Amino acid sequence: MSGLRFFARRLLQGLLILWIVTSATFVLMHLSPGGPAMLADPKLGPVERAAIEERLGLNLPLPAQYLAWHRNLLKGDLGQSYLYQTPASRTVLERVPNTLLLAGIALIVSILIALPLGIRAGLKPGGAVDRVLELVSFAALSLPTFWYGILLIILFAALWHLLPAGGIATPGLEDSILDRVRHLILPVAVLALPLTAELLRYVRSGIASVSTASHIPLARAKGLSEKQVIRRHLLRNGLLPLVTVLGLQAPLLVGGAAITETVFSWPGMGRLGVEAALGRDYPVVMATTLIVAVGVVAVNIGLDLLYRWIDPRVRIE
């Protein structure tokens, strides 16, 4: 199949996925008990309640609300946030750069650490390096984020006064790169730790499965240096699983990491999405879902293309 047709087909599939995801979110959102936080004020009387429901369009039957959402979407209008009284699309898009910054740096850091370590471990499966790394990565995967996030804040901010306790910048110093970097260190560390551990295990098993294959000793036997063996024969084959994992991490990249963002007061998409879900801020829940889904679909289409480039045999229809 030609590249263009492949791309077009993926795009159509992507649109279908978007429709399914937003429809499912709409249904789940309205199935869950409770309702918009602004209606959860026990003091509201029937008159105020009715006025609010009418203003938000909640007095309409659900199918009508569902259709109205799509109609407005075609006009580029994702509605007005209940909690923030702002256009939902603006509220969500405001958070995208913060999310990309935190998750992107965490992802880069974890790749930079996991790649060399994973290769070392994979070249000698069962060796000392491999066993130590397995233990460490297992521990890293098991740590609950909210616990060790707070622990790092207590140590580095409250006790040692070395780093800020949270936030994206000191208010008033938003333009200082140094200040920004200082605010990034702890949340990146928290986010990157389990990510590194996971990547490391994938890279290790990818490399390990290839390094024991018969063509590797052959390459060595024909006199290639160890560096050349790794670069020419191991990396391309060993890295396919890594690309898979990156695809799996796409929701993190665009959707943010709710717990880390909450603990570190980071204004990202994850926190926004959770707050919107808890407050039943329907327009923001829908906008977040849509925008994250678009991002995830886009990343995955990109990775599909990357697959085909890494391993030309991947042409399965």
Place this chain on the structure above:
Amino acid sequence: MKVSPWLLPLLLLGCGGGKSAANNTLRLALINDPILNPVLAPDLGSVLVNKVIFPGLVRPDEQLRPVPDLATSWTVSEDGTVYTFALRRRVKWHDGVPFSARDVQFTFERILDPKAGGFLWSDYTSIARVETPDSFTVRFVLKTPFAAFLTLLGYNTGIIPEHAFKGMPIANNTGFNRGRPIGTGPFRVVAAVPGSSLTLERNPDYYGPQPRLGGITFKLVPDANAQIAALRAGELDLVTLEPASLPGVNGVASIVIRQATVPQHYFVGFNQRLPLFRPPHVRRALELAANRRAIVDGVLKGAADLPVGTIPVAMGDWFADSLPRAVTDTALALRLLALEGWRRGPGGSLRNSKGEPFRFTLRVDKGNPSREQAALALQQDWKSIGMDVNIETVEFAALVRDNLQPGRYDAILIWWTTPPDPDQYSYYATGQINNNVAYSNRRADSLLLAGKKETDPARRRALYNAFQALELDDPPVLVLYYPREIQAMTGRLAGFPRLGIRDALRHTELFSLTER
């Protein structure tokens, strides 16, 4: 010069960015982006910020009595239905435009329009009309006398500027409500970073004493533990805490802990639509069997006051201090239950003449440890006299919408936050909007109605003393405790009044931060 890459982290760690600039800026926490409009703001965080930006006609003093603010004086007509306010002159909005009676009238027009999206409508249903005889006089004509009127004016009703809305619906002015609000308060907003912070600086044109702080920064810190860590790190100056978090701040030299009484009562509401809970004897028995002292000491670590009735101790003179508080007497409880036909059968369980057990479900909101533990303690207390009590935890929004308001529950653990006025007509008079427990007592109805209208303080006090005495015999709800707000603040902060943070923040011009 070549700097080793290993030194870079050390360089970054060493820079305590912006600490000197922050020296005279008070830093407070919010859990959510606030809506910067007192007429629209539904949540506590927004209310706190708006207290700083938008003064009202009056404000509460340290005894929670209304004292002049944007109004300098007022008169009340003999029959209590006409309030005439003389407004302060030469007051400027944050954008320099002069403040006048038109702004007050505009604010109340928006409040009284239920379609405007405001949350104050039900507070002011007694208003017939608002008149402005001249630019500095406002007259409120009420349909009936309403004694809580002044208190409500100083509670949440900040005045908003007519000129900022230019005829558009107030809910649509995103630029104002989310970014650059215009008030008359001692501090004005200079920067709003969504999801991060709100920065206010001293208002040099403020009509009262010049603020002593250079500014106030509200930081968004959604996680309670992270708030405490930030306080300990010196990045926040004041946080309010749950009792369970006290160990995190106790014994830290730089932090002062204070407790403030607040006008709230936490209670278990028994659904009096159900025959089970209709007899006053049964509700009294449930109350006598509940060990509220154990809940206050054990669950709330002492950060609450034992209750009499539904009027909390924070109401000052309105609280009936001479009545007994939170009596526990299981023997009496069982005698009262026997009067209603409930006797302990084999195995100790309570049964009526038909052999039915005394069984009900207590609902409580999910996720708050204090309230969940209080519910467990009550379950044990009631079990010990033979009742069969289930606990169900429900998300707060669902608890309110699906249980409390439609009246679909047996018993519910919840609370009321009220203005600092004893008027509880809408909560406990027969058939009123907030009477979700369906309490009905004719004498209570007449006392509450009389108290709502009586403007003479001494006569009004006698009415509410009688109401609180009546509550001991026919409790509308089982009041568990009056919580105290736990405030953990830096020792550098001075001038913070002995009030809950909600009322204290209308006094920010008096706050100051001493040198480190």
